[in-house]
Amino acid sequence: MPQANVVMHARRVTPTTSIIDIQGDISAFAEQELMRAYTEASAPTTRTIILNFTGLEYMNSSGIGLIVTLLIRINRQKQRMLAFGLSDHYQHIFELTRLNDAIKIYTSEAAALAAA
Amino acid sequence: MLYQDGGQPRPYPATIRNRTPVQGTGGAGPRPGIQKEIKTAMSTSPVPTNGQPDEQPRDAAFWSSYTTGLKVSNVPSGALNLNVEGKLVNGPLQGFGRMWQKTYSITLNGTSLTAKEVIKTWKERFPEFWPKGNRFFGPLTGIAPGEVALLNLTLTGGIKLSTGVLVLYADEESFTLMTPQGHIFAGWITFSALEENGSLVAQAQVLMRASDPIYELGFRLGMYKEEDKFWQHTLKSLASSFGIDVPVEMQAICVDPRMQWSHAKNVWHNAAMRTTIYTISTPLRWIRGRGRKRNQQ
Numbered sequence: 001m002p003q004a005n006v007v008m009h010a011r012r013v014t015p016t017t018s019i020i021d022i023q024g025d026i027s028a029f030a031e032q033e034l035m036r037a038y039t040e041a042s043a044p045t046t047r048t049i050i051l052n053f054t055g056l057e058y059m060n061s062s063g064i065g066l067i068v069t070l071l072i073r074i075n076r077q078k079q080r081m082l083a084f085g086l087s088d089h090y091q092h093i094f095e096l097t098r099l100n101d102a103i104k105i106y107t108s109e110a111a112a113l114a115a116a
Numbered sequence: 117m118l119y120q121d122g123g124q125p126r127p128y129p130a131t132i133r134n135r136t137p138v139q140g141t142g143g144a145g146p147r148p149g150i151q152k153e154i155k156t157a158m159s160t161s162p163v164p165t166n167g168q169p170d171e172q173p174r175d176a177a178f179w180s181s182y183t184t185g186l187k188v189s190n191v192p193s194g195a196l197n198l199n200v201e202g203k204l205v206n207g208p209l210q211g212f213g214r215m216w217q218k219t220y221s222i223t224l225n226g227t228s229l230t231a232k233e234v235i236k237t238w239k240e241r242f243p244e245f246w247p248k249g250n251r252f253f254g255p256l257t258g259i260a261p262g263e264v265a266l267l268n269l270t271l272t273g274g275i276k277l278s279t280g281v282l283v284l285y286a287d288e289e290s291f292t293l294m295t296p297q298g299h300i301f302a303g304w305i306t307f308s309a310l311e312e313n314g315s316l317v318a319q320a321q322v323l324m325r326a327s328d329p330i331y332e333l334g335f336r337l338g339m340y341k342e343e344d345k346f347w348q349h350t351l352k353s354l355a356s357s358f359g360i361d362v363p364v365e366m367q368a369i370c371v372d373p374r375m376q377w378s379h380a381k382n383v384w385h386n387a388a389m390r391t392t393i394y395t396i397s398t399p400l401r402w403i404r405g406r407g408r409k410r411n412q413q
Contacts, residue, residue: 028308058174061285061292061306065217065323068208072215072372089173095183096284097294097304098207 004029005058008037016047017116019109023055026063034066042077048116049074052109054085064097071102084112178287180262186282186296188264195253195266198394199387200280203296211302211325212379213332215372220347221319222355222362229358231309232288234318238307238354239291245353247346261286265293271300271388272334272342276395279387295327298387300339302327302379318354320347325376328383332375 006024013019018041026034041049051067074081084106086094094100106112185202208215224234238245239259243252249270255263261283269277277300284294290308295301303324310317322343326332331339348364355362383389 060175060178060287060290061304062290062308062321065304065306065321068323069217069371071209076372087173089176092181092183093179096180096205098205098210102209 004033006030006033008033010037010041012041012043012046013050013113014116015043015045017050017113018042018046018048019050019052019112021052021055023057025058026056026066027058027060028062028066030063031066034070038070038073042079047079049079049081050109050112050116051081051083052085053083053087053090056086056090059090059093064093064099067099067103071099082106082112082115084109175287178261178285180282180284182262182282186264186280188266188280190256191266192253195251196268196278196391197266198278199298199385199390200264200266200278200296203280203298203385205282205284205294205296206299206302206327206382207294208303208323208325210379210382212328212376212382213301213326213335214370214375215303215325216322217369217371218322218324218344218347219319219367220321220344220351221317221365221367222351223365224316224318224355224358224360224362227316227358227360229316231311231316234309234316234354234358235289235291235307237357238309238318239286241357245350245357247349250346259283259286259291269300272338275388276391277388278391278394295324297327297382298385298390299327300331300334300388301325302382318351320351322347323371325372327379328386329375329380330383330386330389 004025004027006022006026006029008023008030009021011019011021020034020037020041024030038049071081081102082104083094085108086105091100091105094103094105104115106115182205185204186200187202188197188200191197242254242259246252251268253266253268255265257263259265263283264280265283266280267278269279271277279299280296281293281299282296283291284304285292285306289310290306292304292306294304301322301324303322306321306323308319308321310319326335335343344366348366351364352362
């Protein structure tokens with residue numbers, strides 16, 4: 001398996017909220033890194049996972065599929081997913097694939113944290 | 117909808133809201149492909165053009181621009197254009213039934229083919245690889261982002277189904293088709309090829325939910341098997357086109373076993389029912405048409 005061109009860092013901001021900072025590309029190769037970051041971000045008290053897309057450089061349709069499967073996994077843990085830092089282009093992709101129906105997108109980390 | 121401080125929604129930027137469907141460039145952009153993408157790992161700067169940084173992300177040319185209802189620009193001879201015009205596309209989050217991720221793959225050993233060559237052939241000859249009784253009427257310009265193709269399918273029991281797909285994404289090593297309201301399933305199928313450990317793997321990966329309760333029942337009564345056969349046939353045909361006979365491997369993962377009852381109302385758009393009603397009422401339309409002609413004379 002070719003290596004993933006992405007680095008993800010999980011931050012537990014409060015006992016109930018964690019942020020995953022994404023830097024690089026989201027394609028099929030990012031699956032392991034995304035799931036590792038989610039495991040790191042998720043604690044028994046975690047209720048909200050926020051994805052920080054500020055560092056997103058490239059995403060293909062397999063990458064969107066990964067976000068969908070992560071969303072389902074998060075929802076099944078009775079958690080919810082929020083997002084911020086999406087460029088106009090990636091906001092369009094979320095709209096096109098109708099991910100924005102299920103994931104609230106915020107303009108900044110502060111706005112996402114306020115809603116968490 | 118975007119949300120800002122205080123939870124107040126604000127509309128998407130005008131650049132997004134005002135987008136209209138456009139024809140994609142079909143991979144004409146600088147997409148480096150998966151292998152090259154890895155070679156340029158961690159390059160954070162956009163590709164410069166004429167010394168100026170390009171504001172568009174590397175993937176920009178490969179995504180469809182649709183955000184509104186689908187439009188069929190050209191109806192090929194012999195195609196039935198039903199249940200597509202004006203429909204929205206539905207992702208797996210908008211479907212009703214259990215969510216599945218199914219992967220059908222073949223390993224093309226002993227060949228000098230590249231991933232790009234496989235995908236080029238797959239795009240160009242896509243309809244030829246389908247099982248008999250099912251027709252894919254692709255756009256004249258080929259499989260490119262934003263294009264809409266018409267599908268005339270035959271389901272279990274001989275039920276005819278007229279629907280379509282949107283080319284959601286297409287680059288040199290993959291392409292993705294997304295389904296509209298009324299299709300059998302809500303979701304997308306990604307066709308890709310990958311050179312891995314000296315082998316070339318081609319695969320079709322479906323991420324989907326049955327669109328409505330009727331389709332979900334149909335899937336449980338045998339349509340899942342039919343769907344498996346469909347994509348197995350497609351992959352075997354792809355391999356045969358290169359003179360290779362290989363078995364098709366299949367992996368099925370139930371991503372979410374729950375029904376989304378809030379989407380049961382999708383049944384209103386059910387393309388199988390609408391196609392059946394259209395077919396049954398054909399004589400009535402014919403009689404009405406003749407009556408109008410007589411009145412005009």
